[in-house]
Amino acid sequence: MSEIESVLKETRVFPPPPGFSELARIGSEEEYHDLYRQSIEEPDLFWGRVARELPWIEDFHTVLDWSDKPFARWFLGGKLNASAICLDQHLTNGRADKTAIRWEGEPGDLQTFTYAELHQSVCRFANALKARGVKKGDRVAIYMPMIPELTMAVLACARIGAAHSVVFGGFSAQALRDRIEDGGCTAVITADGGWRRGKVLELKKEVDAGIEGLDDVHTVMVVQRTENEVAWRDGRDVWYHEAIEGVSDECAPEPMDSEDLLFLLYTSGSTGKPKGIVHTTGGYMVGAYLSSRYVFDLREDDVYWCTADVGWITGHSYIVYGPLANGATIVMYEGAPTTPHPGRFWELCEKHGVTVFYTAPTAIRTFMRLGEEHPARHDLSSLRLLGTVGEAINPEAWMWYRRVIGGDRCPIVDTWWQTETGGIMLTPLPGVTPTKPGSATWPFFGVDVAILDENGVEEGPNQGGLLCIRKPWPSMLRGIWGDEQRFKDVYWSDVEGCYFAGDGARRDEDGYFWIMGRVDDVINVSGHRLSTMEVESALVSHEKVCESAVVARPDEITGQAICAFITVGQEVEVDDSLRTELAEHVAKEIGKLARPSEMRFTDALPKTRSGKIMRRLLRDVAAGIESAGDTSTIEDYSVLAKLRGHED
Ligand code: PRX
Helix, strand or coil: CCCECCCCCCCCCECCCHHHHHHCCCCCHHHHHHHHHHHHHCHHHHHHHHHCCCCCCECCCEEEECCCCCCCEEEECCEECHHHHHHHHHHHCCCCCCEEEEEECCCCCEEEEEHHHHHHHHHHHHHHHHHCCCCCCCEEEEECCCCHHHHHHHHHHHHHCCEEEECCCCCCHHHHHHHHHHHCCCEEEEECCEEECCEEECHHHHHHHHCCCCCCCCEEEEECCCCCCCCCCCCCEEEHHHHCCCCCCCCCCCCEECCCEEEEEEECCCCCCCEEEEEEHHHHHHHHHHHHHHHCCCCCCCEEEECCCCCCHHHHHHHHHHHHHCCCEEEEECCCCCCCCCCHHHHHHHHHCCCEEEECHHHHHHHHHHCCHHHHCCCCCCCCEEEEECCCCCHHHHHHHHHHHCCCCCCEEEEECCCCCCCCCECCCCCCCCECCCCCECECCCCCEEEECCCCCECCCCCEEEEEECCCCCCCCCEECCCHHHHHHHHHCCCCCCEEEEEEEEECCCCCEEEEEEHHHEEEECCEEEEHHHHHHHHHCCCCEEEEEEEEEEECCCEEEEEEEEEECCCCCCCHHHHHHHHHHHHHHCCHHHCCCEEEECCCCCEECCCCECHHHHHHHHHCCCCCCCCCCECCHHHHHHHHHCCC
């Protein structure tokens, strides 16, 4: 791949507020650079020291074995238990009575758990699973709403050495079935239902349909949440509240080898079949622990809220394992961000005194569209640090987030990483890094990242290329479940000896990384390569545009043409003069070559349930073909139908 042309220029720089740096866990650039250098040049020393901050059951003898590339093994000889790291250590380090979870349901019901209480609940859950025959090495599917029992289920599996495979509660029965079958799960943990936008999501019903005829699934444990009626199969189905009745609240954590499987998490690739990403115990825990500590600058009195669902990697690493390993107080919320009113998130921040807030750009853009009056109704002065994850954040949204939510006082950490990386890879450190809106800035410790061409040659400043990682890192994926060859092909074959993330990126003259989107989202117009994200960002920087998705469609003359799907504010009139205005705006922001040759205005963009715009579908719509690929994750089919209808 020749270089990707980069055209987005952002010149604003925001140094960390001095008061923030003074108190931060890492407060000077010098300290960051020293630690970073050590993490790359002397990884055994660096990671050996960090890992030993956690309580191991048996110490490791070797930090890293990278002889069987691309299969890395970390902390060899070590034994540990992830649930003991999240819970047991806090019983004796002064945090037993500290709040671990502050949970709020969508209807407004509340529950809190101290570390001691969470420990007891997890032990009981673990014993109940054991009583059903679940044992070390088994795989357990978890398909639940965002209730405390979801976190408990995850930790209970870890406690007894069973790997969890959490499937996001918004997936269909078929998607759940595919994942259960692929992972060979023998038990499922679910709930009767969960609250979402004022309605009950009937999860048990989906499970029943999903496992029909799968005889290997011997147990379905059901948490009662919504009390809707559910079908029941005696012998297989068991109520959680009955299963934990009279059960001991002590359960010794199973000693796990550092490289024993901790969990599978399925993610989509460029082909239809989801990949079961394999994460093991020691390296993952060390990565989640360290990144939570430094990226979110966790302090003893923080109230930390990551708005992701535990069904995604962000929830695994930055709701459950990372924050709890650090003994943090976390907020968990069951429902939709705008239910029952558009200011729900800000109401929760105020009510729970949230200090560190981590969310997705798509949510931020939604709130921008809803208007500033909603956050303005709430006191957000407890916030001290903001984060984003999941996709590139356009500078306009970044600036809005900083001003409206962060009161111009909170640093923003734009964190780039993936299901596969297990933990944050590119990120500012909030007390150190001068941030630039839209850039994920610098590599985290141990991340040897470079922008390369396909021959492995490093690109110069501002030259787009392939985002690659040259050295193994502790929380990296260990493979794709049951498909060694696909693991090698997908991640290790584009650039010799390197992990290729699938993203295009550039590094600017100051060494800042800018993610330019998936390389398959790159557009080639008349020999110019453009990142869809940059065109989108230009469009969204226009005051009338709320959100846009840009895709390529085949064009006889230019090779590819740019097709932009755009949502505008409700009061904006869509006509030819708007089209001209936006084309000129893009020409001004980027250049004439980036002007979309087609603009389609729509009420909403098709998104996955995790909020990612489904560009593959839009490419098909733009090209006028029916999508053949997997649409199982689409949030709202009517959006797609409307877009297609538009073609006629
Ligand atoms: O393209 C990048 C984008 O999301 C991809 C990873 O998606 P997933 O495995 O679902 O994990 C999301 C949560 C970690 C990446 O390859 N991505 C994620 N974070 C960012 C991002 N793109 C730009 N900036 C980010 N901060």
